[in-house]
Amino acid sequence: MRSGLRRSAAQALAAQLQLARRQPEQEAALLANLATWALQFTPTVCLDPPAGLLLEIEGCLQYFQGLERLRSLISAGLAEMDLPVRLGLAPTPLAASWFALTADEAAPPCFDDWQHRLQQLPLAALPWPTAWQDSLRELGLRRLGELLQLPHAELALRFGSDFTQMLAQACGQQPDPRRPFIPPEHFARRLELNWHIEQVEALGFIARRLLQELAAFLLGRGLGVQQLRWQLGHEGGQRSELLVGLGQPTRAAEAMLAITRERLTRFTLPAAVHSVALLADSLHRLDGEALGLFGQGQAQADFQLLRARLAARLGEDAVRELHCVADHRPEHAWSSRPPATSAPSLRSERPGWLLPMPLALETRAERPWYGEPLTLLGRAERIESGWWDGASVARDYWQAEGPSGRRYWLYQQRLDGAWFLHGLFA
Amino acid sequence: MQAALTEVLKHPAIWRGDGFSHALPEVIDCQHAELAPILPGGGWPKAAVTELLASRAGCGELKLLLPALAALTQAGKQVVLIAPPHIPYAPAWQAAGVDLRKLTWVVPDTEFDALWACEQSLREPACGAVISWFKQPLSDRNARRLQLAAEKGGGSGFVLREAQHDGQSSPFVLRLGVESVAGGVAVRVLKRRGAPHLRPVFLPHATPARRPVYGRNHHVVAGTASAPAAAQRAASAPYAYAG
Numbered sequence: 085m086r087s088g089l090r091r092s093a094a095q096a097l098a099a100q101l102q103l104a105r106r107q108p109e110q111e112a113a114l115l116a117n118l119a120t121w122a123l124q125f126t127p128t129v130c131l132d133p134p135a136g137l138l139l140e141i142e143g144c145l146q147y148f149q150g151l152e153r154l155r156s157l158i159s160a161g162l163a164e165m166d167l168p169v170r171l172g173l174a175p176t177p178l179a180a181s182w183f184a185l186t187a188d189e190a191a192p193p194c195f196d197d198w199q200h201r202l203q204q205l206p207l208a209a210l211p212w213p214t215a216w217q218d219s220l221r222e223l224g225l226r227r228l229g230e231l232l233q234l235p236h237a238e239l240a241l242r243f244g245s246d247f248t249q250m251l252a253q254a255c256g257q258q259p260d261p262r263r264p265f266i267p268p269e270h271f272a273r274r275l276e277l278n279w280h281i282e283q284v285e286a287l288g289f290i291a292r293r294l295l296q297e298l299a300a301f302l303l304g305r306g307l308g309v310q311q312l313r314w315q316l317g318h319e320g321g322q323r324s325e326l327l328v329g330l331g332q333p334t335r336a337a338e339a340m341l342a343i344t345r346e347r348l349t350r351f352t353l354p355a356a357v358h359s360v361a362l363l364a365d366s367l368h369r370l371d372g373e374a375l376g377l378f379g380q381g382q383a384q385a386d387f388q389l390l391r392a393r394l395a396a397r398l399g400e401d402a403v404r405e406l407h408c409v410a411d412h413r414p415e416h417a418w419s420s421r422p423p424a425t426s427a428p429s430l431r432s433e434r435p436g437w438l439l440p441m442p443l444a445l446e447t448r449a450e451r452p453w454y455g456e457p458l459t460l461l462g463r464a465e466r467i468e469s470g471w472w473d474g475a476s477v478a479r480d481y482w483q484a485e486g487p488s489g490r491r492y493w494l495y496q497q498r499l500d501g502a503w504f505l506h507g508l509f510a
Numbered sequence: 511m512q513a514a515l516t517e518v519l520k521h522p523a524i525w526r527g528d529g530f531s532h533a534l535p536e537v538i539d540c541q542h543a544e545l546a547p548i549l550p551g552g553g554w555p556k557a558a559v560t561e562l563l564a565s566r567a568g569c570g571e572l573k574l575l576l577p578a579l580a581a582l583t584q585a586g587k588q589v590v591l592i593a594p595p596h597i598p599y600a601p602a603w604q605a606a607g608v609d610l611r612k613l614t615w616v617v618p619d620t621e622f623d624a625l626w627a628c629e630q631s632l633r634e635p636a637c638g639a640v641i642s643w644f645k646q647p648l649s650d651r652n653a654r655r656l657q658l659a660a661e662k663g664g665g666s667g668f669v670l671r672e673a674q675h676d677g678q679s680s681p682f683v684l685r686l687g688v689e690s691v692a693g694g695v696a697v698r699v700l701k702r703r704g705a706p707h708l709r710p711v712f713l714p715h716a717t718p719a720r721r722p723v724y725g726r727n728h729h730v731v732a733g734t735a736s737a738p739a740a741a742q743r744a745a746s747a748p749y750a751y752a753g
Contacts, residue, residue: 332633387588387636394616394627404615406600418600420615434605436572437596489690490569491715507599508568509715 104278111135113273114297118167120267121300125158130177130262136184138177138262151195165296174198177262178254182210202254203229216243271301271309274361280319281357284348287316291344292337294362299337308333308370310393312340317359326351329397333368368392412469413477414438414506432465433483435493435507442504445494452494452503456486460494468498483509535683535703538638538666541577548699548707550684554578554639559632559653559660559667561685563700567595567643567672570695571688573713575668579639580607587638587665590631592616593624594643595672621645625652632659632667641668653681 095101111134119137122129125148128140141154148154155171162169172183173195179202186209205228207220219242225231231239232251240248253260273294281287291314302308310333314326328347330340395403404420411417418438445452452458464480479495486492491509496502518524520534537553539546546552554560564571579589589612591598604610616631618624621644628642640660648656648669660667669682685700694714699707 387634390631390634390636391614393630398616398618398623398627402617402619404617406598406603406610406613406615408600408604408610414599414601418597434599434602436576436599436602436606437568437594438599439596485692487692488569489692489694490566491690508596510568510570510572 107276108134110276116265116268117271117273117297117301118162119265120304121161122158123265123267123304124306125154127264129265131265132177132181136181138180161300165300174202176254176256177260178250179256182254185209185211199255203227203232207231216247219243267301267305270367271298271364272361273297273363274315274359276359277357282353284351284353287348287357287360288341288345290360291348291362292341294360295337295340295344298340298362298364299335302335302364302367302370305367306370307367308335309340309364309367310334311364311366311397312344313363313365314344315361315363316353316357317361318353318355318357320355322355324354333370333393335370366392412467413475414467414481415442416470416475433509435491435509437508437510439506439508442495442506445503445505447503452484452505454486454492454505456488458484458486458492458494460484464496466498467495479504481506538578539581540574541581542574542713544711544713545574545697548697548702548711550703554666554668555684556666557661557664558684559656559669559682561669561671561680561682563671563673563685563687565672565674565687565689569688569690570713571670573695573715574686574688574697575639575641576603576606576608578666579641580609582638583609583612585638586612588612588614588634588636590614590616590627590637590640592627592631592640592642593618594641625656628667628669629655629659631663632656632665633663635663635665637663637665639666639668641670643670645672647671647673647678648680650681657681 089097091103094103115131115133115135115137119129119131122137122139126139126141126144128143130138130140132138139158141151145151145154148157151173158171159169170184170187172180172185172187174180174183175198179198182205183198183201186205207225207228208217210228220231232255236248236251239251249258252258275290275294277290281290298309298312310330312328312330314328316324316326318324326347328340328344330343334340391403407419407421409417409419414434415438443454445454445458447453448457460482462483464482466480468478470476478498480498481493481495484492484494492505493507493509495504495506497504522534534551535555535558537549537551537555540549540553549555562571562574583589584607589608591613593616598613598615600610603613616624616627618627624642624644625648628640631637631640653669656667656669674687680701682701684702687698687700689696689698689710691712694712696710696712698710
């Protein structure tokens, strides 16, 4: 069995063959997520499509206490995601990726004698276009070493200068700059299923795979997530969304899966599911937080994190600040946004609670009435302002008290003498 | 009582018949000379939730809390207000000494979200005080959750509700009733650790009730005539006028 076979030929060779359509965009998305995961090992990660990742590890070997430990960390991490891996190690990116292609899955990579092993590489295993492969086979070349012995000028004439440049880059005679991978801001991953799911329980397996990828993404970025957004695509173009809130920012796949399963059991599918997407757009910093002297007991005192979490769940508008604004009109004297100028502190007394809208009061026996007769106290404070912006006020403010002892803040409109309640001295 | 004697009486080995339990809780100063003697430890308990039952919103609950909140924010602690009944009026809070940069006002849509926000904020050690208003009485389970969260975070929690003392039990160790009476606020201890305290404490308003200096006759109403009646209604026991 080899690639390039027709479907009928393949099925003739192996009757129990199961065919699946290849999904290049899914492979690219998975590779990008793995690249984000790999950022936990080194800051310089490059994509090597279709299935390779290049990690610059020289700078971080000491941090990971040597090559052997780093290799086992990477292998163990990928094994957790049920991904087979082949590792290659070389001073140049091209040689490293060629070693990985031809490596044995179980064998650990070795660094010694890399020039010699590079020369021993079989040409047929290298990811070169079939036209090159065919000409090389016709020339009777089997190993990379035989090719490297040929004069470069003639090779350039036959295969083009790109070819000789690539060979020089692989041997380290020419620089091979790579564009480092930049991780995306948010996690979004969609799985198109080859079969349709009608049972909620079966979604758990898909969820587990997506959450493992999310956990890897978060680990690489040093982030945690507090809200998961599941989008299910149903037959007939219908969509449904499921929001899963987590108690605190986390990146533990098992914890997220447990909570998601809880939510899924209470969820009824409107129709069979053919695609599952997981989005995590509000991410929180988890790494780099100072721990308490006695371990995790006193969790990190990060108030900004709390505010971010409150805003993530309740909405940006629900978490507000308070500021004073230099304005005589009471309803304009505060703001939940930082004002341009700072306000001088007031000399006259103000109530602790302000009503969102002034409440019109009726008058009984020519006295304002709010559930009880109100007695005005002290002097009136006249506020007349705002004629320039259309919200002009002309009012006399009073403190008032009722028989119950509650203190009110009232005003009388100077225009028509109507009474309004504007605040409460609590 | 002399200061030296007070110091001596704080010693845990001295037992007083009318006193609090021996293990005095850690507190933040309530900044009220009248209130401190009736609170165990002399202030608002830390790492615990205090329940305040206000007869109506705006009947004096802020007067109780504002001095302590001002001290907390000036000490660099965060204060979170969750679902207050009205707009916290920034100029007044600033005038009371609250550092507005340390004040966060959370407006959740539902009671459930308010509970969640309250629990999350109480868990956060940076929060010095979390003040949450609820419309419904908290269920026993939710109250215990808040209490546990406060123990984890170490801040002071305040749960406010508009209600008379309805005889409902609650797991919170300190419960106060707040009521407005003529000329001030009456605070009554509904539950505390140690001996019960039945007499309400009276906190007078900062600006005393003055007669209007000018105005037409019908604005001048004798506040003093109705005041004793209101006081009678508010409390059967006599007031302890202090300060």
